[in-house]
Structure formats: structure tokens, C-alpha cells
Amino acid sequence: MKILIVEDEAKISDIVKAYLQREGYTVQVAPDGETALEQLKDGFDLIILDLMLPDMAGEEICEMIRRDSDIPIIMLTAKSDEEDRIKGLGIGADDYVVKPFSPRELVARVKALIRRTKGTRRTYSFNNRDLVIDTDRHEVMKAGRTLTLTPTEFKILNTIAERPGQVFTRLQLVNTILGYDFEGYDRTIDAHIKNIRHKIEDNPRKPEYIKTVYGVGYKFIGRLDED
Amino acid sequence: MKILIVEDEAKISDIVKAYLQREGYTVQVAPDGETALEQLKDGFDLIILDLMLPDMAGEEICEMIRRDSDIPIIMLTAKSDEEDRIKGLGIGADDYVVKPFSPRELVARVKALIRRTKGTRRTYSFNNRDLVIDTDRHEVMKAGRTLTLTPTEFKILNTIAERPGQVFTRLQLVNTILGYDFEGYDRTIDAHIKNIRHKIEDNPRKPEYIKTVYGVGYKFIGRLDED
């Protein structure tokens, strides 16, 4: 997923670039309008556009882009007037963020917009993307390989991975996954845990992710990658 | 174009409603969460959601909506913390506007979001033009041969192909294709999927494009061509 930042102040573009790269985006920076229009030919999935550029107005660039492209645009600017915002959104920007801004909020807005444009992708990962859980695709990636988990397996993994370190009793898992009305036997969970381990663990006999807490239940261990 | 405002303070909803109506939108107001979820069945194109409601948290409503719908959501709230904003965008909102807000800016954001949502691609193709979807002609080309899909088949294919990889539940598809008020049986989708597969798959028994996700629904798999 490629993002172009059009911004002349290196101080700002460096920060934004760093935050976005940490999310796995490929980022390029254009310090002025001319460079931006040149680089746009490479094809990007989103543009973050500063309105105050040395050579031309950001609004002008926005209009030029909109003549032949539908690429998502986030305007980034010190102009906080209501009029400016309305004008920015009016000429085809998708979002308008005012400086000083929070880089994390900007990233959240980038994600929301990309989700809207490309399709949802709520993903979280552990241990430098060794294990990636993608809720929208209903898939889990282990060391870059895509696994398909059954619905129950997926729910169990997703439940415990959302709270790394917290122990879940079998009863809690049965209630959450199979529902409070489930009449069966709580050792069913064991069988599912076994199957999940065979799919996600390097050595299912010495699990790294799903630990057994003797006499209590199971817990998920993993370092959540920065979001 | 129908918009639902979920807001308990009449003073605010009246203003927003007036501004939106002036733009030609059809507007309905729900004063609490329960009413909102009830009214949602009527099918709206966008929701403006206050987070502080008398009966339930707006975040909760947002999550419930996102379970079976991709409708655009703008959160409207007094909570201005960075954390709240990131969380709001994280659970599937498209935009987050802080009170006190400018009604005109809100309208501009509504327009920007609707433009983004409704402006879909006209024609796009997968796997080196093996499968070409042409929205205007309502036609699909498979390996150079033109197929004619029925209206429902086309809508289903178009919906899932616009977001390759994302799983769609039958309920989501029913809501999107047949409307929220549709009372029928969601297994109907299966029959349509079967028919689509017979038209676009080389071997409908081993589908390459439309994959079944057991216990969840269907997803479209394909490499979108660059152009």
C-alpha cells in the first residue's frame, strides 16, 4: 500500500513517514507541487497533501489530481478556518486535518480512509509479523504463510489473542465462543486448542503462543506489534 | 440519499437536519440507540452518530452496525481526546467530528464521504484481464467472452469483487443487495453464488474467484490489474 506525502517541512514529513512505515505502508515524500505531480505517475493508494507549498497552492494540486483520478486525499494544513475546511472538502479532499495534529490520529484517519477505499482490513500481528490475525479476511498468517482456521478455531484464537497474557478458563471460553446455553463438555476446548497449536506453533509440543496454565486454562503470549 | 442522525439533543439534531435537508438529503432522527437500530432496517446511505446517548454507548452501536453493514458512519461527540478519536476510527467509523462543530463543515464531510462511498469504479479487471467487470454495461467478460449476468448476480459479484479478500456474510450481502427490509431467507445467496460460479469459474467445483469461508460467508479472490 503506497502513500505519497506532499510536504515541504522535512520535520513534519519525517514524523508522518515514520509512523506510516511502522504500519507497513510504503511511503514517498514530495517536497513541492511539481515533484508531487511528477511522482503521482507512479501510482499511489493515498495522498497526504500539505496546502502550503513553496511553488503552488495545495488546493490547485488537489483539483488537478481530481480531474483524472479518484485517489484518496487527506489535506494537512495550518489553515484552521471553517471556510478553508469546507473549501478543501469541496474540491474533492476526503479528509482535512489541521496542524498541529496528532500523528497517531492521522494514521487512524489514513487507515479509516484506506479501509473505505480498498476494503476493510482489521489486522493485528505479533512478534514482528510472525503471526498475523486478519479478522476481515478470516485468515491467519504464520511466518508469511496463510492458514485457514475453522470458525471455532478462529474465534478462540481471536478471543485470547486480543488480551495477551490474560488467562482464560475453559468455562469462559465455552461461554464466549459456544454461548452460555452450550450444554456440552468443556474439554472440547482442549481439542480445539490442540488443533490451533498444530496450525500456528512451530513445535506444537512446545507451544510459544498458546500456553497452558495448569489447573486454570489457557493464555496467549505474544508481543503485539506497534499499531 | 437518506441520512440517519442518532442524537438525543434535539437542539443539535434540528440544526444538522435543517442543513442537510437544504442540501437535498432525506433525513431521519433517532433520539436513542434502540430507535436507531430499529430504524436502520429502513436502509440509509450514511449515519451521523452521537457517542453520548441515553440508553447505550455510541461505540457499541457502531460495532453492532459494522458487524453486518459497511454503511458510512460519522461520529459526532464532545469527547475530544486523541485516544477517543483513534478508538472511534479504529472501530470502523469513517470520520470523527468534535463538538462544538460547524454545521457547514459537517455537511462538507458528509458530502465528501458520500462521494467516496458512491463513486465506485466503472470497469476493472482481474488476473490479466481474465475477468473484466464493466459496471456501466452491466457485463462481465471471462477470458474475452462476454457473459450476461442477471441484475442480482451482477450486484453480488460487483460488491464482493470491489473488496477482494474481505469476507462477506450472507447477512451483509442480503442487506447490501436486497435491502435491510428484506425478510427472506439468506440462503438465497447460495443459489446466486452457484449461478455466478457457473458463469465465471473455469471449474465451478473448484472455484478460483469466489471462495467459500466455511461458517462465515464468501469472499472474492483476485489480483486487481493495474490500469
Add this chain to the structure above:
DNA sequence: ATATAAATATGAAAATACTGATTGTTGAAG
């Protein structure tokens, strides 16, 4: 250390749930 009891892991069979294909009915369009 070792024995013992208790808890967990495993593999395979049985029970259940889900999908895909078939068929028939309904309703709308020409």
C-alpha cells in the same frame, strides 16, 4: 528422587452443522 493423583494432550470415531446442487414455485416483464 519417586510415587501418586490430578490435569492436560492426543487421535480417532460419532454427532452435528454447513454447503452446493437440484427442483419447484412465485412474480414480474414483455
Add this chain to the structure above:
DNA sequence: CTTCAACAATCAGTATTTTCATATTTATAT
């Protein structure tokens, strides 16, 4: 009146979930 698409219902074939019997591991008390 005919045709075609949409929807509903059914059934057989699969995939998944659950159970159960057995093996293995763990905790604890000698």
C-alpha cells in the same frame, strides 16, 4: 401467455465440532 429471474425448500456430500478412550505431563507429598 410465455419467459426469465428470484426465492424457498430439500437432500446428499463434506467439513467441522464434540466426545471419548488412552497416553502423557504436571504438581505434590513423601
